Amino acid sequence: MRINCPLCGERDLVEFHYEGSSKLMARPKDENDMDAFHDYLHIRSNPAGLNNELWSHEYGCRAWLLICRDTNTHKILSIDLARDVKTKGSLD
Amino acid sequence: MNYSAWQILKNGLRGGKNWRPLWHSKEPKKSYDIIIIGGGGHGLATAYYLAKNHALKNIAVIEKGYLGGGNVGRNTTIVRANYLLDGNSQFFSHSLKLWESMEQELNFNTMMSQRGILSLGHSDGQMDSLARRGNMMISQGDDAELLSAEELRDYVPYVNQTDPRFPIYGGLLHRRGGTARHDAVAWGYARAADRLGVDIIQNCEVTGMIVNNKTISGVQTTKGKIKADKIGMAVAGRTSQVADMAGLKLPIESHVLQAFVSEGLKPCVDCEISWGAELFYISQSDKGGLVFGGDIDKYNTYAARGNLPAIENVMEAAMALMPMIGRAKVLRSWGGIVDMTMDGSPIIDKTPINGLYLDGGWCYGGFKATPASGWCFAHLLATDEHHEVAEKYTLDRFEKGYLLDEEATGATPNLH
Ligand SMILES: Cc1cc2nc3c(=O)[nH]c(=O)nc-3n(C[C@H](O)[C@H](O)[C@H](O)COP(=O)(O)OP(=O)(O)OC[C@H]3O[C@@H](n4cnc5c(N)ncnc54)[C@H](O)[C@@H]3O)c2cc1C
Ligand SMILES: [Zn+2]
Numbered sequence: 001m002r003i004n005c006p007l008c009g010e011r012d013l014v015e016f017h018y019e020g021s022s023k024l025m026a027r028p029k030d031e032n033d034m035d036a037f038h039d040y041l042h043i044r045s046n047p048a049g050l051n052n053e054l055w056s057h058e059y060g061c062r063a064w065l066l067i068c069r070d071t072n073t074h075k076i077l078s079i080d081l082a083r084d085v086k087t088k089g090s091l092d
Numbered sequence: 093m094n095y096s097a098w099q100i101l102k103n104g105l106r107g108g109k110n111w112r113p114l115w116h117s118k119e120p121k122k123s124y125d126i127i128i129i130g131g132g133g134h135g136l137a138t139a140y141y142l143a144k145n146h147a148l149k150n151i152a153v154i155e156k157g158y159l160g161g162g163n164v165g166r167n168t169t170i171v172r173a174n175y176l177l178d179g180n181s182q183f184f185s186h187s188l189k190l191w192e193s194m195e196q197e198l199n200f201n202t203m204m205s206q207r208g209i210l211s212l213g214h215s216d217g218q219m220d221s222l223a224r225r226g227n228m229m230i231s232q233g234d235d236a237e238l239l240s241a242e243e244l245r246d247y248v249p250y251v252n253q254t255d256p257r258f259p260i261y262g263g264l265l266h267r268r269g270g271t272a273r274h275d276a277v278a279w280g281y282a283r284a285a286d287r288l289g290v291d292i293i294q295n296c297e298v299t300g301m302i303v304n305n306k307t308i309s310g311v312q313t314t315k316g317k318i319k320a321d322k323i324g325m326a327v328a329g330r331t332s333q334v335a336d337m338a339g340l341k342l343p344i345e346s347h348v349l350q351a352f353v354s355e356g357l358k359p360c361v362d363c364e365i366s367w368g369a370e371l372f373y374i375s376q377s378d379k380g381g382l383v384f385g386g387d388i389d390k391y392n393t394y395a396a397r398g399n400l401p402a403i404e405n406v407m408e409a410a411m412a413l414m415p416m417i418g419r420a421k422v423l424r425s426w427g428g429i430v431d432m433t434m435d436g437s438p439i440i441d442k443t444p445i446n447g448l449y450l451d452g453g454w455c456y457g458g459f460k461a462t463p464a465s466g467w468c469f470a471h472l473l474a475t476d477e478h479h480e481v482a483e484k485y486t487l488d489r490f491e492k493g494y495l496l497d498e499e500a501t502g503a504t505p506n507l508h
Binding site: 001012013014017018020021034035038041042043044045046048051053055071072073074 | 332333336341342343344345346390391392393394395399400401404434490491503504505506
């Protein structure tokens with residue numbers, strides 16, 4: 001797998017670290033909502049198909065990336081800087 | 093027919109013509125009392141113990157591919173009882189005892205070989221933690237011995253003790269640990285379950301669950317609808333998918349674990365060695381191949397093939413541990429999809445759907461659990477009670493905060 005970092009260009013997988021589901025960007029607002037936090041922390045849809053996920057370019061520019069990838073084929077469909085998506089607020 | 097030396101002699105003299113298939117390949121009936129989804133080690137063992145320990149009849153195991161085609165036939169066959177946490181240690185201790193009597197129990201040669209498992213330490217701190225682990229194992233009733241660097245020099249002379257980055261300070265030896273022939277475990281349980289009347293149905297994929305009012309009454313399959321009031325899932329890497337058919341979302345991610353085997357070599361590695369600097373382990377099969385592996389690839393995937401960085405990591409660890417391995421050629425590598433939970437420990441429990449039970453989340457270490465998992469899952473299915481050695485493997489432990497986190501890495505399935 002190679003990942004096309006929006007800042008650095010196409011680089012080998014070895015430079016990137018998987019940070020988990022994109023769900024982690026939507027932290028529950030209410031600190032006391034135990035059910036929401038359980039869901040946020042533990043429950044994953046774990047799809048066989050398109051997965052929205054976070055990677056960091058650990059051994060490159062260190063940016064966090066939001067990637068849509070097919071977990072059956074490893075094909076990457078889209079890559080964005082996580083901070084851009086976060087400020088635009090367009091999470092699925 | 094019971095296998096014995098006499099049968100081998102008799103059938104050998106008759107040219108081997110009288111050997112029978114190990115199990116019948118059945119077509120599904122319209123309904124069963126209990127259906128187990130998944131014909132891997134855990135599903136087959138569950139069916140066997142349902143019939144054997146609980147005298148239940150009318151059980152089916154439904155497998156989408158061929159029996160033994162999942163992780164039960166892809167793992168690196170290591171069997172051990174060296175867990176630390178209360179909840180895990182009694183379960184794996186029970187499992188190792190079942191491994192020790194499995195060949196007699198199943199009347200099948202699973203080539204169980206208690207050749208010892210050696211875990212290495214590379215610092216004073218790591219030696220302390222190995223000593224602590226050893227004490228926990230002994231207090232659980234299992235065996236552990238702390239070996240010094242000098243003792244290791246005799247025990248594994250080919251290991252590079254003076255690697256400048258990861259010098260070896262000593263190791264913890266678990267003599268009752270070892271390896272078993274993985275396919276034989278699947279075949280042995282399949283044959284034994286078949287002999288007790290379990291229907292083993294291959295090439296039959298479960299495609300849907302029939303759920304009404306939070307109660308299950310059957311499954312849809314590629315061979316039609318099959319009814320049952322109790323259904324157990326034992327589908328390893330596919331756990332999230334199958335549970336999703338009943339609308340369940342689980343604390344699980346699927347990842348790929350790769351493994352490697354070298355060309356056949358003369359006997360040299362006579363135990364299983366776990367490196368302590370990173371996840372790397374190696375043993376030698378009876379055919380002579382060095383069987384080794386390391387960490388998972390660390391990103392969600394259902395493609396049973398991995399990527400190069402994980403392979404490079406494993407090869408570098410191999411070279412650091414035993415430089416002589418650089419002369420051997422890698423024969424092949426493969427991957428299997430493992431169901432990583434949020435705390436790295438498994439789940440054997442009921443689900444919020446009445447009649448639907450879950451045995452999953454075995455991560456990269458469920459082969460050694462095969463007999464105890466079958467034993468405890470059968471107990472749960474038959475009695476609706478947790479077996480005492482598996483009572484901490486609950487599904488709600490995540491929301492209640494009773495995690496079983498051996499690696500202490502938190503809710504990061506890729507780091508367990
Ligand atoms: C490379 C590798 C090395 C490993 N090494 C070790 C080790 O050294 N020691 C150890 O203890 N563990 C090890 N493991 C882990 C161990 O192999 C697994 O935890 C264990 O085998 C899982 O249980 P199982 O045998 O029942 O799984 P499987 O054999 O995978 O059985 C699950 C079955 O469910 C079937 N299934 C899935 N979906 C459906 C459906 N919809 N309908 C019908 N059937 C379905 C699958 O086809 C499969 O046959 C390793 C795993 C891998 C991949
Ligand atoms: Zn970058």
